[in-house]
Amino acid sequence: MAKLETIVREFEVENKYGIHARPAALLVKIAGKFSCDILIGKKGYEVSAKSIMGLLTIEGHQGAKLHVHAVGADAEEAMAEIAELFANKFFEE
Amino acid sequence: MAITLKDLLDAGAERLSLELVWGEEYLDRQIEEKAINRPGLALTGFFQYFAHRRLQVFGLAEFTYLKSLEAKEREVSLRALMEKNVPGIIIARNRNPLPELRALAEEYKIPLLRTTMITSHLINESTVLIEELTAPxxxxxxxxxxxxxxxxxxxxxxxxxxxxxxxxxxxxxxxxxxxxxxxxxxxxxxxxxxxxxxxxxxxxxxxxxxxxxxxxxxxxxxxxxxxxxxxxxxxxxxxxxxxxxxxxxxxxxxxxxxxxxxxxxxxxxxxxxxxxxxxxxxxxxxxxxxxxxxxxxxxxxxxxxxxxxxxx
Missing domain, CATH: 3.40.50.300 (P-loop containing nucleotide triphosphate hydrolases)
Structure with missing residues (x-):
């Protein structure tokens, strides 16, 4: 059985409109490519990064700090792609 | 789960027609016991089993009693209550706080709230509201x-x-x-x-x-x-x-x-x-x-x- 990797990182939302529908869809698309479980949210409240409706409830406004947990064989690759997304402000202003 | 006076004021502004009379800076005080108390007996000086962790409601009975006292006795009675460090005081029936009540609230930093509701309705409604706010x-x-x-x-x-x-x-x-x-x-x-x-x-x-x-x-x-x-x-x-x-x-x-x-x-x-x-x-x-x-x-x-x- 593949080793179960757990990676935790914190990101700050930098784009003006936060994680609205388009960024949420981008995140879901990336998360969906990987088999690992990815949770995202704030302290005490996390949702699956594979659910658009879930992502819209975590209140990821500009300046919000979000934890991302990735658990599974391909957690490292998944986290790298998610980090890129945050770093590029979801390709928005 | 404990709630603060601010939580109650936010949630109760409409449902309890609550407004703040004094004490904006002290709204982070916690309501440790989720119930409402009528401090009638405490005002007479009887403090055994006084529920000081609860919100206190001043209704018609409390006001009438306080008004029956001389100004000095009224101050003593209210001061004894404030010394118990109650979380907050709600005045029912939209009454104006007595000058002593207001002054002592400021002295002891205890927020004063007011509602247009009559006491019995306020007690019922606020009990339900506090229950909802503190529910798991x-x-x-x-x-x-x-x-x-x-x-x-x-x-x-x-x-x-x-x-x-x-x-x-x-x-x-x-x-x-x-x-x-x-x-x-x-x-x-x-x-x-x-x-x-x-x-x-x-x-x-x-x-x-x-x-x-x-x-x-x-x-x-x-x-x-x-x-x-x-x-x-x-x-x-x-x-x-x-x-x-x-x-x-x-x-x-x-x-x-x-x-x-x-x-x-x-x-x-x-x-x-x-x-x-x-x-x-x-x-x-x-x-x-x-x-x-x-x-x-x-x-x-x-x-x-x-x-x-x-x-x-």
Missing amino acids: RGRIAGTMLDIMGIGVLLQGRAGIGKSETALSLIERGYSLVSDDVTEVVKNSRGRVMASANNLTRYHMEIRGVGIIHVPSLFGMGAIRRETELDIVIDFHPYVNDADEDRTGIFPAEIDVLGVKFPYYMLPVSPGRDMANLVETTALNHKLKMLGHDAAKELDEKVIGSFLRKSGR
């Missing part, structure tokens, strides 16, 4: 539906078809409560009530279609704001040796906010109509609640027949 709550992954009065939570990993199944059930006339993220609150009767996140309420995301607004497409009958949770159904990929209950005699249980609920595991595979299976599971649960357990009844019939044939 959480958010869980899953789509919530109301199927003929049975609250069903659909769980399962992303992409397994929860929202699609919910859509089929809505088409059959049942109601959506929330999609993918469900908020749960345990009420004072120990029941778990499920509702949607305020921001995304009544919206769903269907793969390939996108985000839809359910009442706009299917009408007001297709939604419900809140429903009581009755059963949890978990969708999982079909595997031959899955640990599922094939008879329905020994249903598994799942814990939500400390309450146990029947937990049905439904395998998903091509050709299995999940909406139909969820509907059947819900209706069968309702039948069980009415005292008819089909699985047990059949088993008893089988055992009875065997016992007759065994000849002992």
